[in-house]
Amino acid sequence: MMAFDPVVFDPMWRTVRDLIPPVVDRHPLGCHRRRVPDETCWRGIVIRLVTGCSWVDAGRFVGVGGTTLRDRRRQWLRAGVFTRLVTEALEAYDRVIGLELSEIQIDASQHKAPLGGTGTGANRVDRAKLGYKWSLATDTTGIPIAWIVDAANVHDQRLVEDTLDAIEARGYEVEIEQAHLDRGYDSRKVRAMFAEAGIQAHIEHRAKPGAFRRKNRTRTRVRGSIGCRWRIERANSWLSNFGQLRRSTERHILHREANIDIAVAFILTYKLVTWTRHHGPAIFV
Numbered sequence: 001m002m003a004f005d006p007v008v009f010d011p012m013w014r015t016v017r018d019l020i021p022p023v024v025d026r027h028p029l030g031c032h033r034r035r036v037p038d039e040t041c042w043r044g045i046v047i048r049l050v051t052g053c054s055w056v057d058a059g060r061f062v063g064v065g066g067t068t069l070r071d072r073r074r075q076w077l078r079a080g081v082f083t084r085l086v087t088e089a090l091e092a093y094d095r096v097i098g099l100e101l102s103e104i105q106i107d108a109s110q111h112k113a114p115l116g117g118t119g120t121g122a123n124r125v126d127r128a129k130l131g132y133k134w135s136l137a138t139d140t141t142g143i144p145i146a147w148i149v150d151a152a153n154v155h156d157q158r159l160v161e162d163t164l165d166a167i168e169a170r171g172y173e174v175e176i177e178q179a180h181l182d183r184g185y186d187s188r189k190v191r192a193m194f195a196e197a198g199i200q201a202h203i204e205h206r207a208k209p210g211a212f213r214r215k216n217r218t219r220t221r222v223r224g225s226i227g228c229r230w231r232i233e234r235a236n237s238w239l240s241n242f243g244q245l246r247r248s249t250e251r252h253i254l255h256r257e258a259n260i261d262i263a264v265a266f267i268l269t270y271k272l273v274t275w276t277r278h279h280g281p282a283i284f285v
Helices: 006-019 038-051 055-060 064-077 082-094 156-169 187-194 215-221 223-240 252-281
Strands: 104-114 121-122 131-139 144-151 178-181 200-203
Touching: 006 038, 006 082, 006 252, 038 055, 038 064, 038 187, 038 252, 055 064, 055 200, 064 131, 082 252, 104 156, 104 223, 131 223, 131 252, 144 156, 144 252, 156 187, 187 200, 223 252
Parallel strands: 104 178, 178 200
Antiparallel strands: 104 131, 121 131, 131 144
């Protein structure tokens, strides 16, 4: 997978290395066991995210214990490393390539969470098994710009407001003119929400019970939404390629959000590397 390619992994590690707070050794004698290098722990965390394996198996790949990887992730999570990582990745992408925010797409994607925990619920498309979902917003070209995580049994319409809040928190809302959503978001409340935000919402209309809809007429009426939908479906597919997102074994919603942060940072880094190969050197530090 692209995450293990040195041209992608190395810039990511350099960025993470600069974000990790310095560790102060408070041992009075200085004779304790040597601390496992941060790069080794980062590699183990990435292996688990990409493959979806357990902490124990990820630790075996890098030669450390699974508890060490969990503890190091907990420390970095408290320090805000992953949030700052994806923020820097978005800023770098916007600086080098440029986000196109005039039109956005919003959609949700449901996935398995067999171990349960906070932010999980019965997935109605998976025989009511435990699952979770993310609500994703992308720019015009399909680049993820904001996302939230919640239980699988939470309706997509209830996540729209939080998704818009996540967009606003990144400062993107003022540039958005139009938003495209599928028919699952067809409600007066959702349309009013976008109208209040000053965004023109293009939402597919649900077919009325017993009504006959000609295929050509449907395409003409919602051509804008259908034409943009493949981009956000592609973005959801990018995220689903990460094993720990496709089948999450996390027990806390905060950890699932951190996994998405890392995954999006990898996707953006890959895009920057690809762009650099065709347009010249870009800076991602």
